[in-house]
Amino acid sequence: MDGFDYELGVPVDVIRKTNTTFDPTCQGSVPQALNCFLESRDFEDCIRLAVSIGGDSDTIACMAGSVAEAFYGKDRIPLHIIDSAMRILPDDMKRIIGQFEKHK
Structure with a gap:
C-alpha cells in the first residue's frame, strides 16, 4: 500500500524471526496484521498466525481477525471460538454485540 508505506507480502515466518521489539504504532502493527490475513487459509488460521508472531499480538490479532471475518464470513468462524x-465477555459487551447483530 504505497500511500501508507506498508510492506505487504512479507511471509509470517520472516516476521516472526525479525519481530524483536514491541511496536504498537500503525506502521508496525497494521502491515503485520494484513500479512497474517493474506497468508491465512481461514479465520482460525489467521488468528493463530497473528498471535504467533509476537510483539503487539493482541492488537495484530484483533485487526487481522476483523479483516478475516469480513472476508471469510462470520458463518465460517468455528463455533468453539x-x-x-x-x-469471557462481560454482560454489557454481550448486550452491545446483540444490539449490533440485530441492526445488521
Missing part, C-alpha cells in the same frame, strides 16, 4: 469468546 465464538462460544469461548462469549463466555
